[in-house]
Amino acid sequence: MNQETLRNLLERVARGELSPEAALEELRFLPFEDLGFARLDHHRGLRKHFPEVIYGPGKTVSELKKIVASFLEKDLPLLVTRVSPEAVEALLREFPTLEYHERARLLGHRPREQEARGLVAILSGGTSDLPVVEEARVCAEYFGNRVEVLTDVGVAGIHRLLPEVPKLRQARVLIVVAGMEGALPSLVAGLLDRPVIAVPTSTGYGANFSGLAPLLAMLNACAPGVAVVNIDNGFGAAYLASLINQLPEEVHGTHP
Amino acid sequence: MNQETLRNLLERVARGELSPEAALEELRFLPFEDLGFARLDHHRGLRKHFPEVIYGPGKTVSELKKIVASFLEKDLPLLVTRVSPEAVEALLREFPTLEYHERARLLGHRPREQEARGLVAILSGGTSDLPVVEEARVCAEYFGNRVEVLTDVGVAGIHRLLPEVPKLRQARVLIVVAGMEGALPSLVAGLLDRPVIAVPTSTGYGANFSGLAPLLAMLNACAPGVAVVNIDNGFGAAYLASLINQLPEEVHGTHP
Amino acid sequence: MNQETLRNLLERVARGELSPEAALEELRFLPFEDLGFARLDHHRGLRKHFPEVIYGPGKTVSELKKIVASFLEKDLPLLVTRVSPEAVEALLREFPTLEYHERARLLGHRPREQEARGLVAILSGGTSDLPVVEEARVCAEYFGNRVEVLTDVGVAGIHRLLPEVPKLRQARVLIVVAGMEGALPSLVAGLLDRPVIAVPTSTGYGANFSGLAPLLAMLNACAPGVAVVNIDNGFGAAYLASLINQLPEEVHGTHP
């Protein structure tokens, strides 16, 4: 559409129907989005294998139904995060083909199996962090990555972590999920030369302050190679891990 | 320049030197800023009577000298905020015509007197807040507003504030600067039907937590009509007050 | 009544029934409010087109019923904010003519349509902020402003915001509602020379800390022209926007 507008304008200039000066004037006020959208769309092409991700909270059930319907209609990949139990029930009743990942609180639709690439390893120290681990795992798989999950490798029992090191060396990116004191990312980054995405969780009590303790710990990780996402943000970690894992070969060439 | 680029392109299309399709391709990659800048510049024309404001901290003295020189050369209005004493000394030695407002920590240059419009009243409760009051006052005057300052009208002595109410009713906007418990904006907004811009200050000690106490108080003002800027941000309050005071008549018409 | 008291006193002085000295003594102790109220009332006359706004929480249903009844009786405009679902049900059953705005949690009564003046634009980035957006919108309309709402223009997709800029330039005041990182007000204030009232919302999770993240971000907005109201305070933003939008022409004259 926008390209059409622009092509029409240029063709009218080419046909002499519009003076360059008048075209210039029209172009000056051409709404931003049109050019902008085109270009953004263009580079968005790189994301073509990524499902759309819908943030569940704050949306009414009927809003969610409309969104889901429009995706299923076109058989597009879809992920809805942090869905409330009520919304899950209503959506599954209406769209029984949706996949529901209970502990991850995710609803998804994958049109067809795609080949997974590159290993993303997800580590955590205990069962309390499983909802976040699962959110990261399901998202990372939807995003087309090979995923390996290791739970129960917390700092208080490094004899369980150390034997996994050789296996972990095969991962391209590590997602480390931890509540409590949030020390696992430092430990892992000290053992492995791979990007570590640290996810603090809100599990804990008292001076944990709903994830503040592991968040601060991770931001202060003494081993370099660690960056942190929001508390309980398994999706965000998976998204970034996927961007890193699927980073294309070095881009060459010039820009206009 | 950018208009030149665009005009050249259109003229090449008009002359048949460039096909519409090829022109379309070039346009797609035309840097955003060029069109963007033009349009932004256009609406920035409304700001034409405002001096440029330079944030002092983090700039070296030699960087500041270059900036000031470039403004003075073109006789453009200029304000530099939060200038360190060392920078002030160096700049005044090199540019003796600069105006220096010591308590406001401002250096300025006003090419010519402009007629001030609309009254902006600045209120505060005590001498400790004077640096912020002065920053607001000098900025508001540079921005072309009539300014009246009332200090010593704190909540602990409302008998000093109440007799000023009739005078304050003539102001179009009120900037209320307060440290300690930050209660003055509520009081003023309860007395007057005017927009109140609240400026918390960091003066105080102990549970003041460098301005956190008045900041929170102001955000919780029980009288409506109050909005808050950053702690000690006299400049920001003056800028917003000026935008409000000089708000043009209702805009009519259509956009492209 | 108070004027009556005062007039009686003066008439007794005029009739010689009361010496000036005795009248002076009585006046000295005349309760403040009487004089005060009169004067405040006087300047409150400016607010005459504003409905009364009742803060819902902390009031029992029976207290709310009494308040609503007394307004409806006199056919006065009325807004009740943050009403609990139970109170809504009880009040609507008793006063079926009340308007109920569900997402905004507002109950209102508007005696008659008034002509709306000046455009207030309300922007937000997503559906999660809709309750706050709606509170601001309904309030602003009750307060007599023309309102335009743009949701889905968050910082992560500026290609959706940029094409709206020309339209936004017609607004006299901008209310920008944002949760998450709260960056939208900076972006908007950088694009437009209009007062921006920033409303942080509590939507988000983890390191959002119930709105603390966007609140701090907005207070630190690098673009001037922004002031902030309390988290989720759509009503407060609408009230201030209305004060700004309906600011009378510059006041001239002297005070008594």
Place this chain on the structure above:
Amino acid sequence: MNQETLRNLLERVARGELSPEAALEELRFLPFEDLGFARLDHHRGLRKHFPEVIYGPGKTVSELKKIVASFLEKDLPLLVTRVSPEAVEALLREFPTLEYHERARLLGHRPREQEARGLVAILSGGTSDLPVVEEARVCAEYFGNRVEVLTDVGVAGIHRLLPEVPKLRQARVLIVVAGMEGALPSLVAGLLDRPVIAVPTSTGYGANFSGLAPLLAMLNACAPGVAVVNIDNGFGAAYLASLINQLPEEVHGTHP
């Protein structure tokens, strides 16, 4: 009992059954509490007109029943604070003579009317703070003080506060309850030369942070003569007000 122990010991010394040296040795290890308790009891005599105050939360219903029963049995004055609705129901069913103050969440028993002394004034700005106001009022009355309550005298409407000043001057102590920005204590302390006990409340939202905002504001009160108790602590304010109100004449004499 303890006095018995001691008397026995002394009588054994008097009868020559115990040498002074052996008695000395026994006394050295006499448990502290015995002597201590006696003395504390003695000075506790000053509190004789105060009912016992039981903190409700954390106690099971059956524990509360035992406590209440033991007081009623001896017809002793009693106050139970912050009682849960379930506990209230159970206790009233069992002890129907208990007085229940719903908004204050207090259960009480007063053996007989006592003459109230000295005026304690309780001020607040709105209906949201009523539970705390009521807790303070009921407690202060139980503690034997004359109490006057003024609600709806917030900072945003000082025309309602000012006419009450002459009446307030008759109070010996002022309890000022405020949520939101917590500014009322400063205002009151600036108007009156009386001890002001400030009670921040948790009513409010967003940047109120459950009473942190008014707490900090009150601690920073710019008018001297203000001290602060815990958020929502109406009981504590009443207790301190009562201590001040009933302060005996200056104590003379020496200590042992």
Place this chain on the structure above:
Amino acid sequence: MNQETLRNLLERVARGELSPEAALEELRFLPFEDLGFARLDHHRGLRKHFPEVIYGPGKTVSELKKIVASFLEKDLPLLVTRVSPEAVEALLREFPTLEYHERARLLGHRPREQEARGLVAILSGGTSDLPVVEEARVCAEYFGNRVEVLTDVGVAGIHRLLPEVPKLRQARVLIVVAGMEGALPSLVAGLLDRPVIAVPTSTGYGANFSGLAPLLAMLNACAPGVAVVNIDNGFGAAYLASLINQLPEEVHGTHP
């Protein structure tokens, strides 16, 4: 002056030179402050034995000189708090009769000895809190109270506090200064039936957070009868203690 204005007006009414209606109109606009100031002045008469207290920080040396000079000229009592060493030096050079209390950072002038009334006891746990203790002591003495100071009676050594209890029972008000864990006020309030004004201090390190730890502890004092002033606010504690100590006999009579 204001009384004059009012008397003239009333006399003109009495003489028939002004109609009651016209007088009413004039009175309506009579500035607030005039009546207000008179009344406030009136009740301020109660404070007549209190020296004026000037808050030092934020005032330039030359501003302080002017203030001090104006007080000394009239031989009025004066206290300047938190004076910087530079200001002290400059002021003492110019006004050698000023009393300087180094540890309390106070400069004062007392025209004549006044008889001290009622005992205010000041307690603290260690030498680190001495500057605050001294500020409280000097202020309380200037305000006309008898003062007794007990340092070194911290919670970690209650064997030093307990023997002082009989002496402390003679005090009418207790100021308890404490840093570290701030536990002393609870202990003291548990031992004595007197109003306890708690002053947290900023001495300490680490998780003391500049006085936050003792501030929170004191607000949570489990013994009733405690209220808290700002961190390090020895002056505020002394002021309130003085108000309590010198509370007049119960006020009788009616208000207009």
Place this chain on the structure above:
Amino acid sequence: MNQETLRNLLERVARGELSPEAALEELRFLPFEDLGFARLDHHRGLRKHFPEVIYGPGKTVSELKKIVASFLEKDLPLLVTRVSPEAVEALLREFPTLEYHERARLLGHRPREQEARGLVAILSGGTSDLPVVEEARVCAEYFGNRVEVLTDVGVAGIHRLLPEVPKLRQARVLIVVAGMEGALPSLVAGLLDRPVIAVPTSTGYGANFSGLAPLLAMLNACAPGVAVVNIDNGFGAAYLASLINQLPEEVHGTHP
């Protein structure tokens, strides 16, 4: 298994089937865990009299059932902390021999009575802290310690604490549980030369901030000999107390 691997390797070297160089190469890549696990197991032998402790939250009922079943099967000691009421009901129905400690929210199984060693004293100030006290008590008993509990010995009534001092001197470790201002550990550590483990509790309200107030107070304890565990962490205190109480005689000898 691992020892087997290693022994095989060494035997192959001894038999000349493997050159030392090749064995070296194999050893270099021998997984960490194998050696590591063995050694850790070895020193874990010291813990043999401790029951396993399972953290309840975040585990589903069916996960808990599996864990409990596997312990009961082998008649191993077991403790599950912070069990939700639903889980308790389900587990007790399935495993009726489990011991349930309601106030401590603990489920446990003790195969056989063991002789308790060394006295651990647990102190607290009131009934609100009982859940934490009980968690500490039950755990400490399961861990094989003699335990004595003293509640109702808060700082506001030291006459109840002091007579217990001689008895407390017989304890080897003291666990001091306190909410509110958290002052009890300082007091106790000032009276007794024993390690004090301080447990802040979340009971309280307002400026208690869910246990932050006592946590900070305890970290700032002015009496040395105090260390702090997480808010409400009765289990952690019991575990550490047990480690201290059962500390073996000084270890002699060398390490490899």
Place this chain on the structure above:
Amino acid sequence: MNQETLRNLLERVARGELSPEAALEELRFLPFEDLGFARLDHHRGLRKHFPEVIYGPGKTVSELKKIVASFLEKDLPLLVTRVSPEAVEALLREFPTLEYHERARLLGHRPREQEARGLVAILSGGTSDLPVVEEARVCAEYFGNRVEVLTDVGVAGIHRLLPEVPKLRQARVLIVVAGMEGALPSLVAGLLDRPVIAVPTSTGYGANFSGLAPLLAMLNACAPGVAVVNIDNGFGAAYLASLINQLPEEVHGTHP
């Protein structure tokens, strides 16, 4: 003295000069401290091998001189912590025999060598924490413990920590000092069955918030057996470690 008073009283009873009843009356008012002090002194006898520890900050140089002089005079053991460089210089000039530990900021005097008992191990991750490590080490040695220090064993390089485990197993108590993310205590407590005293340090920057990050991490340690002292409190850790290390055999017997 007090014993004298008491003995006199008992002898007067024995001689029949005083009736038991009158003696009882006198005893009731016998100041607390006298008995109290005696008893406290008694149990303080257990501390006899510990040097006195003086907290340096807040004391003037002349106060420190007096304290030091009084100790040296009697050749008593002495430690002064956190001494400022000025105080150090002045004290060393006057008392050249004092030992000065620069990095620990400690001044000390040890009358004679004592035999050290039981191993206290101090671990830390880097050179930045050395001042705290040194404070802990020097104090622990003064308190009569054998001390071993391991720096450079942080979580980011567990290959440096693991080989030390056998050696660490010989320690009776572990002091673990850590800044940054504060994860070392969890790791150590997971490896060793010994009491771990965790000391967060203020070294770090940004989201370390002067030690808040490691403090919270340590309070949330997922491995049990850890308790925490104040940020940078090396002395406190050493004191507690010493209490634990030198804990006497289980106390038997009864109390009076």
Place this chain on the structure above:
Amino acid sequence: MNQETLRNLLERVARGELSPEAALEELRFLPFEDLGFARLDHHRGLRKHFPEVIYGPGKTVSELKKIVASFLEKDLPLLVTRVSPEAVEALLREFPTLEYHERARLLGHRPREQEARGLVAILSGGTSDLPVVEEARVCAEYFGNRVEVLTDVGVAGIHRLLPEVPKLRQARVLIVVAGMEGALPSLVAGLLDRPVIAVPTSTGYGANFSGLAPLLAMLNACAPGVAVVNIDNGFGAAYLASLINQLPEEVHGTHP
């Protein structure tokens, strides 16, 4: 050395001088680090082109001198971060070949030029953030990456950012440095499908709280693909960017 130990042992087994069982026993106690170090070293080989990075603060000048000397001796690459001006002066005097990057506060030594790979783009909004930008830039270059720096592309002026988008698309990783409201990472991540490493800076004032505002904003970034490092941690961002940029092709194979 360790390999020697191990080889000797194996050779003794091979020669029959040591039984496999005895060798097993010796191996069991072989310190961890030896095997461990070897393996870690092995995988550390991947880091071979990375210079060692020394954290400057907390190290004395003489310690730094020793470290630098040992690196220069072996001509190893070296970076020292956050060096104090005094240390810089001392080190440059002694080691004049060191490169000093003043704004980045870095001292470095690069043995030889290496070919830079893959583009890392560093963006920031203003000159105040330059020290952090420079730290990131110098580190990223030392680590062997091609680096492009864009300052002055803040959210308040997106017309300066948008035209750079095509150039930025060539970067493999983006480091986004921002103080104030910290909104730039969201904006950038919304425009580009590349990993964004967000670095909050402490520049700002008031409610910036030394970088807390941008830190929280970045953790709440509404655009996915963002992770955050510590405030002002330019080095950490460069290290992680380098790990991502130089991520090897997908690893295949098995582990031992």
